[in-house]
Amino acid sequence: MSENRPEKKKKKQPLSDRRKFILNMARGVGLATMGGFIWSAYVDEVTASALVLRPPGALKEEDFLKTCIKCGLCVEACPYDTLLLAKPGDNKPLGTPYFVPRDIPCYMCPDIPCVPVCPTGALDEASVSTNGVLDINIADMGLAVVDDNSCIAFWGIQCDACYRACPLLGHAITIEYEKNERTGKHAFMKPIVHTDVCTGCGMCEKACVTEKPAIFVLPREIAEGRAGDYYIKGWDKEDEKRLENATSETTETRLSEESAIDSLNDGLEDLY
Amino acid sequence: MATLWNNYRYLILRRFTQIGILVLYFGANAWGWTILMGNLSSSTFLNFVPMSDPYAALQMLAAGAALSVDLLIGVAVITVFYLLIGGRAFCSWVCPVNLITDTAAFLRRVTGIDRVQGIKQPASRKLRYWVLALSLIISFAMGITAFEFISPISMVHRGIIFGLGFGWAAMLIIFLFDLFVLKNGWCGHICPLGGFYSLLGKFSLIRVHHLEENCTLCMKCKVVCPESQVLYMVGKESLPVISGECTNCARCIEVCDDNALEFSIRKLAKNKKTGEK
Numbered sequence: 001m002s003e004n005r006p007e008k009k010k011k012k013q014p015l016s017d018r019r020k021f022i023l024n025m026a027r028g029v030g031l032a033t034m035g036g037f038i039w040s041a042y043v044d045e046v047t048a049s050a051l052v053l054r055p056p057g058a059l060k061e062e063d064f065l066k067t068c069i070k071c072g073l074c075v076e077a078c079p080y081d082t083l084l085l086a087k088p089g090d091n092k093p094l095g096t097p098y099f100v101p102r103d104i105p106c107y108m109c110p111d112i113p114c115v116p117v118c119p120t121g122a123l124d125e126a127s128v129s130t131n132g133v134l135d136i137n138i139a140d141m142g143l144a145v146v147d148d149n150s151c152i153a154f155w156g157i158q159c160d161a162c163y164r165a166c167p168l169l170g171h172a173i174t175i176e177y178e179k180n181e182r183t184g185k186h187a188f189m190k191p192i193v194h195t196d197v198c199t200g201c202g203m204c205e206k207a208c209v210t211e212k213p214a215i216f217v218l219p220r221e222i223a224e225g226r227a228g229d230y231y232i233k234g235w236d237k238e239d240e241k242r243l244e245n246a247t248s249e250t251t252e253t254r255l256s257e258e259s260a261i262d263s264l265n266d267g268l269e270d271l272y
Numbered sequence: 273m274a275t276l277w278n279n280y281r282y283l284i285l286r287r288f289t290q291i292g293i294l295v296l297y298f299g300a301n302a303w304g305w306t307i308l309m310g311n312l313s314s315s316t317f318l319n320f321v322p323m324s325d326p327y328a329a330l331q332m333l334a335a336g337a338a339l340s341v342d343l344l345i346g347v348a349v350i351t352v353f354y355l356l357i358g359g360r361a362f363c364s365w366v367c368p369v370n371l372i373t374d375t376a377a378f379l380r381r382v383t384g385i386d387r388v389q390g391i392k393q394p395a396s397r398k399l400r401y402w403v404l405a406l407s408l409i410i411s412f413a414m415g416i417t418a419f420e421f422i423s424p425i426s427m428v429h430r431g432i433i434f435g436l437g438f439g440w441a442a443m444l445i446i447f448l449f450d451l452f453v454l455k456n457g458w459c460g461h462i463c464p465l466g467g468f469y470s471l472l473g474k475f476s477l478i479r480v481h482h483l484e485e486n487c488t489l490c491m492k493c494k495v496v497c498p499e500s501q502v503l504y505m506v507g508k509e510s511l512p513v514i515s516g517e518c519t520n521c522a523r524c525i526e527v528c529d530d531n532a533l534e535f536s537i538r539k540l541a542k543n544k545k546t547g548e549k
């Protein structure tokens with residue numbers, strides 16, 4: 001026993017400097033990789049929230065998230081306390097500005113105080129300017145959407161709260177008259193949102209009289225569909241221009257002769 | 273009273289600036305003051321001078337964002353400022369997290385948690401540079417400012433100015449981590465912003481200088497110093513503290529009873545004895 005001990009001790013030599021260095025490097029790289037993936041996964045999750053309404057002039061969400069420095073100057077500039085900075089627990093990308101129209105909508109100030117104060121250009125002045133002059137009417141914060149199932153105007157009850165509240169009165173929301181066949185002597189007065197004019201300010205959502213608003217603002221990306229390139233409005237000169245640089249791609253699929261014969265002869269095996 | 277001032281003058285001044293800056297930011301949001309608007313990520317002083325966090329801008333650059341002129345001017349203002357007064361002066365004179373971590377460090381000393389854990393720390397102070405590099409890699413790979421979305425510093429100061437939400441949890445996590453897990457854990461080991469300012473602070477002008485001939489080897493300075501490795505020369509040689517990791521908090525100067533430590537301007541010319549690293 002006592003002779004074996006020194007031998008065992010010999011086997012456990014102190015690590016050489018070279019080995020130590022390699023092991024330490026491996027530890028560092030391993031830890032960094034682990035931490036990096038946890039960090040990336042977390043950041044990816046917390047920035048995934050797409051249902052956020054941004055201040056006027058905000059860049060596309062993807063660019064906005066990398067450009068906004070989260071300083072809150074737009075929040076401080078807003079005279080109506082519309083804008084909020086996302087706090088921990090709000091489940092929105094942390095520290096970025098947003099608004100909740102049902103609480104406080106954007107009142108569309110003509111001088112747009114929230115935009116020029118942005119130090120990073122995440123709120124882009126050019127996108128809310130016409131001929132170099134600030135123009136809130138071309139802002140695009142989102143798009144109002146009507147749920148015609150819960151909108152009482154679609155039931156036949158007279159209500160034009162959203163139409164009256166709209167700052168682009170008669171342009172972004174119009175009232176469509178339609179005969180009420182149920183009573184035979186009344187009219188439906190249905191609010192229709194014009195997607196190309198609506199700025200997404202949310203004053204309609206604020207004004208809506210139903211318990212949960214029947215008209216509400218969604219980010220445009222979510223509220224809008226897309227017809228795709230296959231459909232062109234042939235009666236619209238502007239839309240037809242899309243054909244100018246159009247290329248076509250022809251795909252050919254050869255008919256399988258075998259499968260045609262097989263299909264004719266299928267199920268006949270038991271006759272012979 | 274005179275001794276109180278003598279022993280705590282910089283600490284009092286630091287708390288005054290830290291809290292004063294928060295009050296000015298808070299006032300801008302709550303009552304429309306225009307002295308200091310925004311927050312520590314980006315702000316304007318007197319509605320005129322832009323100031324921006326250079327580390328945030330670096331992440332934006334890595335993420336592939338276009339940097340605006342206003343932002344670059346703000347970054348230049350802050351960079352030059354801390355180049356002059358000491359990179360990590362931000363950490364000890366401005367950052368609100370310092371209030372939390374200083375409290376935790378104080379409680380460690382008072383309650384003796386330091387002695388339970390012994391002198392050997394389980395993590396390297398180089399960790400912050402790894403975190404710094406990692407934040408830029410993730411920013412590049414994901415196209416997003418990686419640290420800005422998890423930064424407890426932002427959560428705390430934004431929380432104080434704009435409303436806290438669950439930000440108190442971030443404060444508590446840092447406090448408990450520093451108190452029970454790792455001495456000077458957040459500020460001294462992990463925080464990549466501190467790491468960034470450490471790199472910047474290597475070149476700054478205002479330095480703590482040690483005068484060995486006055487030193488009585490009481491080592492009070494090393495006990496209070498949150499980055500005690502920067503005071504390696506105490507009792508050995510008369511040298512300036514040249515490590516960027518020094519936060520210029522000046523606690524060592526106040527606790528020294530023998531005038532062996534003092535602030536002075538770094539000698540720009542290379543000197544054999546006090547020469548650059």
